[in-house]
Amino acid sequence: MATVAAPGTQAYARPALLDWLTTVDHKKLGILYLYFTMFFFAVGGILALLVRTQLAVADSSFVSNNAYNQIFTMHASAMLFLFIIPVWAGFGNYLVPLQIGAADMAFPRINALSFWLLPPAGILMFAGFLVEGGSANAGWTAYSPLAQQSGSGMDLWIISVIILGVSSTIGAANFMVTMFRMRAPGMTMFRMPIFCWTMLVTAVLQLLATPVLAAALTMLFIDRNFGGAFFDPNTGGNAILWQNIFWFYSHPAVYIMILPGMGIISEIIPVFSRKPLFGYKAFVFATMAIGGLGFSVWAHHMFTTGAVLLPFFSFMTFLIGVPTGVKIFNWLGTMWRGSITFTTPMLFGIGFVSMFLIGGINGMFSAVVPIDFAIHDTYFVVAHIHYVLFGGSVMAVFGGFYYWFPKIWGRKLNETLGKWHFGLMLIGFNLAFFPMHLLGLDGMPRRIATYSESGWEALNFASTVGSFLIGVSMIPFLIAVVAAFMRPKDQPDDPWEANTLEWGTTSPPPVYNFDELPEVRSERPLFDRRHPDLAGGGH
Amino acid sequence: MAAIESSPRHEEGMSNGMLGFILFLASEVMFFGGLFAAYFIARADAQEWPPVNLLTEEQIAAGVQLEMHVGLPAIATAILITSSIVIQWAEFQIKKGNQAGLIWGLFITLAMGVIFLAMQMYDYAQLDFGAGDTIYGTTFYTLTGFHGAHVFGGAVFILIVLLRALGGQFSAQRHEAVRACSIYWHFVDVVWIALFTILYIVPE
Numbered sequence: 001m002a003t004v005a006a007p008g009t010q011a012y013a014r015p016a017l018l019d020w021l022t023t024v025d026h027k028k029l030g031i032l033y034l035y036f037t038m039f040f041f042a043v044g045g046i047l048a049l050l051v052r053t054q055l056a057v058a059d060s061s062f063v064s065n066n067a068y069n070q071i072f073t074m075h076a077s078a079m080l081f082l083f084i085i086p087v088w089a090g091f092g093n094y095l096v097p098l099q100i101g102a103a104d105m106a107f108p109r110i111n112a113l114s115f116w117l118l119p120p121a122g123i124l125m126f127a128g129f130l131v132e133g134g135s136a137n138a139g140w141t142a143y144s145p146l147a148q149q150s151g152s153g154m155d156l157w158i159i160s161v162i163i164l165g166v167s168s169t170i171g172a173a174n175f176m177v178t179m180f181r182m183r184a185p186g187m188t189m190f191r192m193p194i195f196c197w198t199m200l201v202t203a204v205l206q207l208l209a210t211p212v213l214a215a216a217l218t219m220l221f222i223d224r225n226f227g228g229a230f231f232d233p234n235t236g237g238n239a240i241l242w243q244n245i246f247w248f249y250s251h252p253a254v255y256i257m258i259l260p261g262m263g264i265i266s267e268i269i270p271v272f273s274r275k276p277l278f279g280y281k282a283f284v285f286a287t288m289a290i291g292g293l294g295f296s297v298w299a300h301h302m303f304t305t306g307a308v309l310l311p312f313f314s315f316m317t318f319l320i321g322v323p324t325g326v327k328i329f330n331w332l333g334t335m336w337r338g339s340i341t342f343t344t345p346m347l348f349g350i351g352f353v354s355m356f357l358i359g360g361i362n363g364m365f366s367a368v369v370p371i372d373f374a375i376h377d378t379y380f381v382v383a384h385i386h387y388v389l390f391g392g393s394v395m396a397v398f399g400g401f402y403y404w405f406p407k408i409w410g411r412k413l414n415e416t417l418g419k420w421h422f423g424l425m426l427i428g429f430n431l432a433f434f435p436m437h438l439l440g441l442d443g444m445p446r447r448i449a450t451y452s453e454s455g456w457e458a459l460n461f462a463s464t465v466g467s468f469l470i471g472v473s474m475i476p477f478l479i480a481v482v483a484a485f486m487r488p489k490d491q492p493d494d495p496w497e498a499n500t501l502e503w504g505t506t507s508p509p510p511v512y513n514f515d516e517l518p519e520v521r522s523e524r525p526l527f528d529r530r531h532p533d534l535a536g537g538g539h
Numbered sequence: 540m541a542a543i544e545s546s547p548r549h550e551e552g553m554s555n556g557m558l559g560f561i562l563f564l565a566s567e568v569m570f571f572g573g574l575f576a577a578y579f580i581a582r583a584d585a586q587e588w589p590p591v592n593l594l595t596e597e598q599i600a601a602g603v604q605l606e607m608h609v610g611l612p613a614i615a616t617a618i619l620i621t622s623s624i625v626i627q628w629a630e631f632q633i634k635k636g637n638q639a640g641l642i643w644g645l646f647i648t649l650a651m652g653v654i655f656l657a658m659q660m661y662d663y664a665q666l667d668f669g670a671g672d673t674i675y676g677t678t679f680y681t682l683t684g685f686h687g688a689h690v691f692g693g694a695v696f697i698l699i700v701l702l703r704a705l706g707g708q709f710s711a712q713r714h715e716a717v718r719a720c721s722i723y724w725h726f727v728d729v730v731w732i733a734l735f736t737i738l739y740i741v742p743e
Contacts, residue, residue, distance in 0.1 A: 170563070172566075174559070176558075207562055209569070211569040211570035211572075212572065212573040215569075215572075215573025215577075219573075219577060219681065222681055223677075226670050226671065227671025228670060229673055229676070229677040230577055235677075236584065236674030237674050237677070238584055241576075241580050248573075
């Protein structure tokens with residue numbers, strides 16, 4: 001499609017740096033989100049390697065106990081709050097308006113605010129390393145009374161997470177209004193790309209759950225600084241209250257962290273299987289069901305407190321496995337008898353399905369109350385969370401990068417390097433995290449700074465080797481990115497022969513997104529345009 | 540005439556701005572929900588309420604008394620509820636094109652909001668317990684304090700809308716900011732009614 005400069009665009013030319021700092025264009029903000037989150041992915045990854053270095057051998061004194069507590073706390077905080085949650089806002093910002101055929105988000109300036117809240121929050125959180133007592137060190141869960149005993153780095157952490165919460169709450173409202181009100185003609189709700197649907201359900205969860213976390217953090221801040229009594233039983237408070245309110249946010253938050261990833265691979269797998277997504281509507285309803293049920297399972301993190309209704313929360317947790325299982329069959333059914341091409345994005349998509357499946361199954365395993373009593377707070381739980389958030393979310397992040405890189409930057413990432421990236425990461429990931437199941441079953445507690453010689457050395461060492469292999473797997477990725485940026489922008493509108501509207505404009509798209517919108521008569525408008533004889537099917 | 544003046548987005552029902560604003564209010568409801576939950580759990584846990592059994596000897600010696608005086612807050616409640624009616628009246632006036640009615644309504648609402656805040660501050664000053672005096676003091680000051688902050692935010696909102704009204708920016712067709720402002724004020728009012736009920740009225 002020919003690129004025609006819009007009349008008057010020259011009048012708005014500004015120095016590049018000023019343009020990036022003041023932009024309200026959803027695409028530029030999306031790219032800023034991606035840069036920001038990948039930076040903190042690297043920071044969180046380095047902290048993870050410090051953790052694994054400490055645990056590589058028994059009785060290690062690589063870092064002090066207090067430093068270890070800070071490192072694992074900041075690893076999780078960076079990965080969850082500064083990488084995974086905002087990286088979806090990055091993909092969402094770039095893609096949602098394009099996928100629904102809009103010119104921008106509903107509130108471009110609020111969108112810019114959502115992004116620009118992130119850098120100060122990231123700086124505040126990591127400024128903890130500079131204050132007396134060091135950074136937050138009570139784990140990303142910040143349980144009371146542990147969180148009462150930390151130094152002032154904990155207060156910086158609280159303020160930072162509240163700011164991030166504001167960013168994600170206003171961002172959520174922006175995404176919801178955008179998808180409810182800004183869709184192109186013909187783009188009914190049930191023709192929206194699956195990625196948009198997952199962003200929509202994620203936005204609902206963010207809008208309703210994040211303020212509850214803000215309330216919990218506010219109470220913690222009052223307890224720590226103004227002599228409050230919320231979580232202190234001696235003065236009439238309740239330590240379990242923190243856990244209840246925290247998980248009321250943080251369990252929906254794990255769906256905030258995974259649903260858009262499911263959306264991304266649901267864009268990738270149909271394209272490279274050359275079939276429509278199997279069971280589009282089932283997928284949409286399963287996403288809604290996960291969002292709804294997500295609010296009723298928080299106390300499965302608290303079985304061992306003895307303060308929650310075990311049968312209810314166990315049952316609801318099993319129930320949420322059903323819509324998740326539906327999605328596994330959506331993906332398998334899509335690939336079944338498809339003409340699969342094993343491009344790098346597809347490899348990451350298949351990696352997601354298989355690794356997330358393991359993470360789902362060991363999650364269901366943990367939902368069995370007696371088993372949870374045995375494995376609570378052991379490395380089994382660490383294995384579970386990494387199989388869903390690394391094997392799931394991170395796979396989807398990289399799949400999304402390889403898939404949309406031609407659209408966002410107009411260049412393709414090298415396929416060979418991409419396959420090395422995927423292969424090394426998959427092996428490193430399983431080597432790093434599978435042994436944690438066995439360590440957990442053997443009773444190794446999470447969050448301990450070191451351990452004595454007890455038969456855990458070999459598995460821990462294997463895990464450390466795996467973690468460094470994950471680090472090594474980033475090298476081909478970085479080379480591929482640098483190599484791509486050294487080449488000219490040569491990508492056509494639709495290099496993958498994909499289905500959704502973003503591929504109907506140039507790569508990268510013009511500021512105003514579309515010169516002309518393809519007609520939308522199904523959830524695959526570009527397929528319809530390529531195959532007018534077959535059009536009209538679908539939904 | 541009206542059909543010509545009204546912008547197309549009114550024909551589709553709610554505008555983007557109003558929808559976004561209502562979603563923002565939903566997040567506010569969840570925020571207060573978290574704080575209310577803390578209060579309910581504290582009351583459910585308590586052996587007696589107010590939890591005088593938890594006071595230390597130092598607190599008793601310092602003259603801490605866990606009791607509230609319902610008189611002044613009751614008057615403040617009446618003022619806040621009335622102010623909700625006033626701002627709704629102001630919105631009805633601009634719907635009829637009555638600029639002066641809008642300005643007076645907003646001004647009176649703003650004055651009532653300020654009076655409410657002044658009464659709350661006076662009430663704080665005369666209470667014999669602080670935010671650190673058991674869960675009773677902590678929940679009381681946190682809940683009413685965050686509500687007070689929202690009243691203040693609402694008052695600023697009204698002030699901005701009032702200044703815009705003085706500049707003649709609203710008409711019978713275009714007055715969305717007035718609507719949003721009045722919805723926000725009703726929200727703050729409803730939260731207060733719930734707070735007043737659980738803090739002052741529900742038996743001990």
